[in-house]
Amino acid sequence: MPPLSRGLRRAASLSLRSPRQKFGSRSDFFRVSEEVQDALQHGKPVVALETTIYTHGFPYPENVALSSHLESLVRVNGGVPATIGVLNGVARVGMQAEELIELVSSAGRADTLKVSRRDLGYVTGLGLAGTKLNGGTTIAATMILAHLAGIKIFATGGLGGVHQGGENSLDISADLTELGRTPIAVISAGCKSFLDLPRTLEYLETQGVGISTFADGRAGSVDLPAFYVRDSGIKSPRTIKDEKEAAAIVYTQSRFPVQSGLWFAGPVSAKDSLTKKEVDAWVKVAVDEAASKGIYGAANTPYILDKIKQLSGGRSVTANRAGISANVVRGTKVAVELAKLELREKGVLERRAIGIDTASSFIPEPAKFERPRVHSPTAVAFPDSSQYDVLVAGALAADLSCDYAPLEGFANSVKPLPHTSNPAIFLRSVGGVGHNVALAAHYAGASTLLCSAVGDDITGRALVEQVRTSDLPSVGIQVLHLAPDARTAQYVAVNDTNKELVIAMADMSILSCPLLDSKAHWEQIMTRHRPRWVIIDGNWSSSIISHIRAAARSIDACIAFEPVSAQKSSRLSKLIKPDDVIPDHFVDLVTPNVLELQTMYHTARDALLFESESWWSIINALNLPSGGSRELFIQLTDSQLVDQGIPQQCLQLLPYMWTIVTKLGAQGCLLSQLLPPGDPRLRDPDYAPYILGRACEEERTVGGVYMRLFPPAELVKSEDVVSVNGVGDTLLGVLVAALVKNGAGARIEDALMMAQQAAVKSLKTSKAVSEGVKGILDQS
16 A cells, blocks of 8 residues: 555544543543443444533523423433533533532522633643632533533534624634534524524635535535524525434434534524524614623623513523424434434444354344334333333243253253253244233233343344234333344353253343333323333332332332343342332332342341331331341241241341242242231231231231242142243242232232142243243133
């Protein structure tokens, strides 16, 4: 390759490198929030927002409401907001809610500055020296900081420009020069109406800035908008149809060694637009008054805007707010389309680099099914507004079961040998705890919605299609197109010759994806579908579990928790606070196995949950015997379980969990439940052998403790066991479906016996959930 070609290629490569590499995303005077860093790292759509409109445009507390509203618009349309400003002397890209409120509420103070390019060094330098100033960043300063962080899309209100008489005064906004040297795409509601628009366009042309106006449904060439006014009377240099075209322009220009920005003008809607005639009249009065008072420079624009606000009776503010909101939505849609283009390119490059075919014999060809709809977790994700009896929030995964099958001569070998290859029989299926529980509830007759997520890959799309073929609604399954690190969940189980689990490996990282970590997202789902029961599996991150639980409580749904594994079971105990006892208990039903129960207990003990006054008040109210408890526990269960501490641990956890069904394998299930005051079982002689303690009649919170060991529904011979995967999931799904069917008077012991019978059916089939579960509740 000739030296010149190598040099050009290297220059082009360097021009595409993120400016963040100069000093990272965090320093003493420049910080990028963790959310924005994560979004940029994983190719998610990020939209920069300025702060001058809050600190120098709208009064407090209107500016606080507006800042929250604009960030919400970004999230609702599938993006990540990066509000940019200077707080306590530090330039910040992306702010926590409390940081943004602190900055916005400082509007009007002497130490809250209007920060443009020229001011960045001053305000951050003083901060470094100990003088902590705040600053709302203008378009120019916001562009610089956004570019420094690696953001390409910036949405705002009105762009600055050449002022009237600018040919003599040289009063030209720094926004224009910044567009000429910083490769950021700015989406705004045109230039402010009182500026010299023809000279502004000439100046931007000289700066090499591409200018386009969204057609907004109009045909042919359109006028450049002018802030409050939809049509300025001056034709736009270019017209584009929609956000997809804008994203394509941004994408291709970023591949050239061009360092100037792009300006996309978005007109205010026809219903919100003011007329050009009335705005021109107000502008003339405001500009003449500013000139007569000698108001120029940085003070000029705020003065004129305030005067127009007075003359318009506040209508200009309404139009301004509408224009800003519309362009934040436009900007987010551009960012989403741009992310798709960039991720598509990344995917092609990765596939070429790997050089392998990722298809699997388990996965059907992509052409055989319809690509699932893209769902943004903060958007109106689920068009289906049907109500469901049961909503299951959990994992949908590709399951691989490996059953050890020793060769002839090794028939006495029950477990596979470690550190070597073992012969096995492999079974592939659609699985995941959430999917299995939902399918079991569905088969048992409860209307059930599965809420889960899969990656934008062949495996994920195949799983969604197979859920559809099972008649389980797939509308709650989100395909995370904009999260390249979101791998479709997979689970691998290694079983011995008795089909007992030896070891399992699971990749459920997609259920910790930040795109799903939104309280508003889960509240929207619960409000839309209003389930009577919500089942949460422990594969979610702790934060997401907390959001799902809070959303379910907001609609008074009953909550069940499936711990999934010993490690993940600790997430529940870590979320519980000392005062989360009945009647405000954290969940209504938990279904652990022995290892999961022990982990939950030890985690709760280490968190001092058994030391709180709220917990003691419940335990003391039960009037448990002060001595001889061991013998009583043995009478209720058996000595082996008591030696393991199982019933004792259940009792201590009950104030936080209300009902615990501990799965004991071949020993059956141990039911532990707090009974409400006045429960008929407290007085029924048939239940007397199972009542561990009774509260006095005056007690209003709890009536007693019901503890009962249920033997297995059937002793299944080892040769009849086909697969243990999904047995516990079947039990939970059918258990909740039975509670739903039996209504308010349902007793869990009746439902549990039916659930155990269903679990046996799954034990005898290779499928995680046996089709024999269908109609099982009709047989009772």
